Amino acid sequence: MAASLEQLRRCHFAVDLGAARTRVYVKGAGLVVDQPSVAAVNTRNGALIAVGEFAERMTGRTPAYIRVVRPVSGGTVVDIEMAQRMLRHLLGEGMRRTLRRKTWLRAAACTPHDADPLAQRATVETLVGLGARRVELVDTLIAAAVGCGLPVERAEATMIMMCGAAATQVAVLSLGSIVNAERVPVGGEAIDHAIVQHLRQAHALVLPSQSVRPLQLALSGNGLTPQGPASAEIHGRDVATGLARSVRIDTAAVREAIQTPLTAVLDGIYRVLRECPPDLVADLVDRGIMMVGGSALLPGLDQMLREATGMPVHIAERPELCAVQGLGAMLEGRIEPLILDPLGTC
Ligand SMILES: Nc1ncnc2c1ncn2[C@@H]1O[C@H](COP(=O)(O)OP(=O)(O)OP(=O)(O)O)[C@@H](O)[C@H]1O
Numbered sequence: 001m002a003a004s005l006e007q008l009r010r011c012h013f014a015v016d017l018g019a020a021r022t023r024v025y026v027k028g029a030g031l032v033v034d035q036p037s038v039a040a041v042n043t044r045n046g047a048l049i050a051v052g053e054f055a056e057r058m059t060g061r062t063p064a065y066i067r068v069v070r071p072v073s074g075g076t077v078v079d080i081e082m083a084q085r086m087l088r089h090l091l092g093e094g095m096r097r098t099l100r101r102k103t104w105l106r107a108a109a110c111t112p113h114d115a116d117p118l119a120q121r122a123t124v125e126t127l128v129g130l131g132a133r134r135v136e137l138v139d140t141l142i143a144a145a146v147g148c149g150l151p152v153e154r155a156e157a158t159m160i161m162m163c164g165a166a167a168t169q170v171a172v173l174s175l176g177s178i179v180n181a182e183r184v185p186v187g188g189e190a191i192d193h194a195i196v197q198h199l200r201q202a203h204a205l206v207l208p209s210q211s212v213r214p215l216q217l218a219l220s221g222n223g224l225t226p227q228g229p230a231s232a233e234i235h236g237r238d239v240a241t242g243l244a245r246s247v248r249i250d251t252a253a254v255r256e257a258i259q260t261p262l263t264a265v266l267d268g269i270y271r272v273l274r275e276c277p278p279d280l281v282a283d284l285v286d287r288g289i290m291m292v293g294g295s296a297l298l299p300g301l302d303q304m305l306r307e308a309t310g311m312p313v314h315i316a317e318r319p320e321l322c323a324v325q326g327l328g329a330m331l332e333g334r335i336e337p338l339i340l341d342p343l344g345t346c
C-alpha cells in the first residue's frame with residue numbers, strides 16, 4: 001500500500017473509478033455514489049447531457065449529435081477531463097459544496113494492482129481537478145481485502161480474487177501487504193464479449209448493446225451451471241439482412257463460450273499459487289479464496305473455481321462494493337494499524 005493508514009485517516013473522500021461503475025465514499029456520509037462510469041455528451045457544443053444510469057440507458061439509442069463515452073477503460077482513466085466532469089455531476093452540488101468547505105481537501109483512490117505511473121497519475125489528476133490538494137493511492141486488492149473483512153494484518157495468508165469488469169486480479173496477502181499477485185485482463189466485459197461473439201458466429205445475430213447482461217440472466221440466472229432450461233429465446237438483429245429476428249439458443253453452447261475467457265483467469269490463479277511460499281499455501285488450503293468484484297456474482301463461477309483449485313471459495317457480501325467500503329473503513333479509522341514492533345523495542 002502506497003499510503004499509510006494515518007494519511008488515509010486524514011482523507012475526506014474516497015473514489016473507486018472502475019471500468020463499469022464509479023463509487024464515491026464521503027467520510028461521515030458513507031457511500032454517496034454508485035453509478036455506471038458513463039457520460040453522454042452533446043457533440044455540437046460539448047455540453048454534458050447525462051451521467052451514470054441515465055447515460056448508460058442511452059447507449060446505442062442516441063441521435064448522431066449525442067455521444068455516449070466511458071472515461072474509464074481497462075481500469076484506467078483514459079479521459080481525465082471527462083472523468084472529472086462525470087464525477088462532479090455524480091457528486092451533485094450539495095456534496096460538492098460540503099467538500100469545498102474543507103480547507104485542505106484530501107482524497108483517496110484505489111488503483112489496479114499493477115497500474116503504471118501514467119495510470120496512477122491520471123487518477124490523481126482527475127481528483128486534483130475536483131479540488132483535492134492531496135491524493136493517496138491504495139492498491140485495489142488491499143482495499144477490497146479490508147472491505148470484505150479479511151484479516152490482512154495477520155501473519156497468515158489470505159487469498160483474494162477481484163473479478164471486475166475490465167480485469168481479474170488475484171493476490172495472496174499476508175501482514176498487510178501483497179505477497180504475490182497477478183492481473184489478468186479478463187473480466188465481466190470479456191465474458192459479455194464472448195457471448196456476443198458466439199451469437200454472431202453461431203446464429204448470425206447482433207445483440208442490442210445493452211442486452212448481454214439480460215442474456216446472462218436469461219440463462220435463468222444459472223450462468224455457468226447446467227441447472228435451468230436447456231434453451232432460451234433471444235431477440236436481436238440479423239447480421240446480413242439487418243432485420244429483427246428471434247432465435248432459440250442452446251444455453252450449453254453459451255456456457256461453453258463463456259468458458260474460454262475463464263481459462264485465462266484460472267491460469268492467473270495457478271500462477272499466483274505456484275509462486276507462493278509453501279507456508280502460505282498451507283494457510284490457503286484452510287482459508288480458501290475470497291471473491292470480490294461485480295463479476296463474482298456470475299452464477300456458478302465460485303463452483304467452477306472450487307472444482308478447479310480444490311480449495312474453499314467464498315463470495316464476499318456485496319462483492320462489488322468491497323473496494324470502496326475498504327477505503328471507507330480506512331478513512332473512518334476503523335482499521336487497526338499493523339503493529340510491526342510487538343516487542344516494543346524501538
Ligand atoms: N449478477 C451479476 N452476474 C454476473 N456479472 C455481474 C453481475 N453483476 C455485475 N456483474 C458484472 O460485474 C462487472 C462490474 O463489476 P465491478 O463493479 O466490480 O466493476 P468495476 O469496479 O467497474 O471494474 P474494474 O474494477 O475492472 O475497473 C460488470 O462487468 C458486470 O457485468
Ligand SMILES: [Mg+2]
Nearest residue numbers: 018019164323
Ligand atoms: Mg473495481
